[in-house]
Amino acid sequence: MVSSQAKYELIQEVGRGSYGVVYEAVVQRTGARVAVKKIRCHSPENVELALREFWALSSIQSQHPNVIHLKECVLQRGGLAQRMNHGSGSSSYLELVETSLKGELAFNGRRSRYLWFVMDFCDGGDMNAYLLSRKPSRRTNASFMLQLGSALAFLHRNRIIHRDLKPDNILISQGPAEPTLKVADFGLSKVCSASGLDPDEPASVERCFLSTACGTDFYMAPEAREGCYTAKADIFALGVIIWAMVERLTFVEAGTQRELLGSYVRHGEVIVPLGEALLVNPNMELLIPARMKSMRAGMKRLIREMLAADPRQRPDAFELELRLVRIASRELDWDT
Secondary structure (H helix, E strand, C coil), X not given: CEECCCCEEEEEEEEECCCCEEEEEEECCXXXXXXXXXXXXCCHHHHHHHHHHHHHHHHCCCCCCCECCEEEEEEXXXXXXXXXXXXXXCHHHHHHHHHHHHCCCCCCCCCCEEEEEEECCCCCCEHHHHHHCCCCCHHHHHHHHHHHHHHHHHHHHCCEECCCCCHHHEEEEXXXXXXXXXXXXXXXXXXXXXXXXXXXCHXXXXXXXXXXXXXXXHHCCHHHHHCCECCHHHHHHHHHHHHHHHHCCEEXXXXXXXXXXXXXXXXXXXXXXXXXXHHHCXXXXXXCCCCCCCCCHHHHHHHHHHCCCCHHHCCCHHHHHHHHHHHHHHHHHHHC
């Protein structure tokens, strides 16, 4: 056990969500910048979200440039801290698991526990902030599509279903050339059990059926709202994101009044999430493009397929990655 403050120095708060606070920090020994997410494990809900993120990120055996990297996870109890290992048998770790599974505070009345996630620091904010503060760029759109397709294929290959893909959960790391996207926030993710899945068949993740309806309203697939869905729900969410990015479609979030990237259906003065509209009317034809005078036929066809009401008509993440490569190369050729 070591002091929880010995290794990292917190610089400033850079984000705050419903279950955690994110800080910019530096590694004391090297001066390297990292992001540190602090989650208070004071309720079963917080513990479950934290453990889902830990299980997902710690299950990945190799790094991917477009997926946030978990450098370490530290469990703090009072002034002492212990590194968490996947499958750890420590009593503190098992108490967290018990809290999550039983839905009760297994350590009620004891000292507060916190989980500290040390991850890549992304200096460009999230995808919303980055794109909406800049003029539309065909080159940036093509680069982002390539990176998102690669990230999702990697996650599904590792049997991880994200379940909350949205621009808020896609972070930007700025570099000398095009910025690098990193898919983050795995609190709602699901790591599919290897049991019954063929590790040599990447698409086998689509045989992992889920029943817990979760996600963010404007990006949820119609079947996810009903509580019977697979990894194809991630394809739908990415379709919403890509369509919104290409045409700069935005809506205003009711609670915060923030402008966010997202595609939708308009009924008079009311905007309705695509998943909700397609659940009511699966045969509804989406108006693609919505704003542009024209759109390349391959792009239009792919977006329509990603947003199909029937998940069986959507491409899987591996076909999607290949098709995005072809589309992005044409966009870049056109731009030069």
